[in-house]
Amino acid sequence: MVELKRQLSINSNNYLSVLEIINSKNHKARLVGGVVRDAILGIESQDVDIITTMLPEELIKVFRALGHKAIPTGIKFGTVSILYDGELFEVTTLRKDISSDGRHAKVEYAKDFYIDALRRDFTINALSYCPFEEKVYDYFNGIEHLTLGCVKFIGDPELRIQEDYLRILRFFRFFGKFGKKMDQNSLEACIKYRSFIKKLSRERIKSELNLILSLPNYCDIIGLMNDCSILQEVLPISHISGLEKFALGKEIAKRLDVLLSNETKYALLFALGNNGISYTQLINLKFSRAEARHIDKLLAIKDDNIEESFLRKIWIENDNFAQFFIFLAALCEEKEKIENVFLQLQNQPKQLFPLNGGDIAALGISPTERGRELRYLKEKWIKSNFELTKHNLIKMLKQKR
Structure with a gap:
């Protein structure tokens, strides 16, 4: 493990207060994941995720007692949403995986930050930060990989993918966002297990695809997915x-x-x-x-x-x-x-079509024919570069009939 002594700039007004409250109850808490990764790169992150040794029920009790909203948004996964002075924090109790079917994991709570880091997907997403110690904790060379632009699964890529097949799509998204150097073992594992993507819900697939298509270099990533026959699985x-x-x-x-x-x-x-x-x-x-x-x-x-x-x-x-x-x-x-x-x-400026159904009805045209005649006249009006007047169009319709 690498402990990097560094003060990170975090885009949040209240995260220190949230951490201080947890620490005051004889528990530990750190920032984790994207907020740490982005701060190292000098990127502002919108979401501030926190991990802690405090259990969800205690989190809810402590913060509600202090007058803050504590919502059990993901209570079965150990996550509580804390609304502190208008700012939302996702606070999750440390966990370890017991089993997984590739879509959902069965977890139990843990006390060890390293054990929790083991269950994350990529080395660059397993970084955690304690602002009071001014330390970044890096268990899997994530800082080095971040510098190299190498998106790499933690440990065995095949095992990480089998825990959650959505990680295949996440690999392409994070490579699109941070990648410069392809980790071949990670790519080969994604290709090997691509057919298992179909086990995922369509909502999860669609959400991840939307994020990929929102990347500045989305064409390159879609091209890579097409070449690997992964695009055809989604x-x-x-x-x-x-x-x-x-x-x-x-x-x-x-x-x-x-x-x-x-x-x-x-x-x-x-x-x-x-x-x-x-x-x-x-x-x-x-x-x-x-x-x-x-x-x-x-x-x-x-x-x-x-x-x-x-x-x-x-x-x-x-x-x-x-x-x-x-x-x-x-x-x-x-x-x-x-x-x-x-x-x-x-x-x-767009012009309005000068006729309506009432104008057509006034000519004694049956209801079943009005729609067809309006479409015919609108086509003529458009082809005239919108110059035909109401009078011109009615005269044209009379001549036609």
């Missing part, structure tokens, strides 16, 4: 021979100064590696209804022959039209035309 897509068009979406978004949504990134992956996916399948994959609708609409518009009127229709009908334009530009040959139309339209 999404119903075939192996993608080339992800150039997926990466192109990122380039176009940057060029147009648009933030590409995760839903559009998913749609690009489905378009490149799937013959078709339904709205129902998307819901089953734990996309929200709004996400599923967006992806479904994007996949429905894929077209190799893009006319300007088609692009204007997308613009007038969708508030998030930029996502549609980028999706199309990434997949189609006419990306320059699509980008140019986007630049022309992006700051233009």
Whole structure:
């Protein structure tokens, strides 16, 4: 074990008070995990996690007695959420694993910080810090690995993965965030156990994928997962021979100064590696209804022959039209035309279609035909670059009928 004498800057106003309260009851407490790792790198961390020898029931009793909220958010895992002066802390009693089925671990409480560190995933996530001693405790060379940019499982990679198969996806996420040098043993273990990802709940898979797609270098990590056939274990897509068009979406978004949504990134992956996916399948994959609708609409518009009127229709009908334009530009040959139309339209005020159902009804058109006729006239209006007036459209409809 390495004990690094160092004072860390922690992005928190109240963490010392929380630790002092625990220590005053003859218990020990340290910061652990991401907050320590990020502080060493000089990165501000939003979550401050604490580990302690104090049992959950005592934590709740002590902090409530002092007038602070103590919520048993993960009581069966030994975690209590402490709300101290508006700041939330996850405080977890030291634990050791007794058994695991790859999804859930059976644990019991421990008194040893090293024993607790053993049950964590990567060496860079097992660091703990005592601000009163100004010491970082490093049991597995995590500081060295952090400096090298090496994301490495603690101990035997296969055993760590068998404890929780989500660690396969976490490996790719943390490599995307901190990695410079690939640990080959860790990668090979992920590939070996990739089929077990299907044992995980779709919620956990989706949550981890969202985090991967939010990385600045997400294209590289998705490419690595595709090459290792791990992407195909988490999404119903075939192996993608080339992800150039997926990466192109990122380039176009940057060029147009648009933030590409995760839903559009998913749609690009489905378009490149799937013959078709339904709205129902998307819901089953734990996309929200709004996400599923967006992806479904994007996949429905894929077209190799893009006319300007088609692009204007997308613009007038969708508030998030930029996502549609980028999706199309990434997949189609006419990306320059699509980008140019986007630049022309992006700051233009949208006009309202001058007709409604009442106008059509006044012409004596039956309810069953009104929708079809409105769609026909709207297409004409869009093709005219929105210049046809209400009078023009009604006259056109009369002539048509």
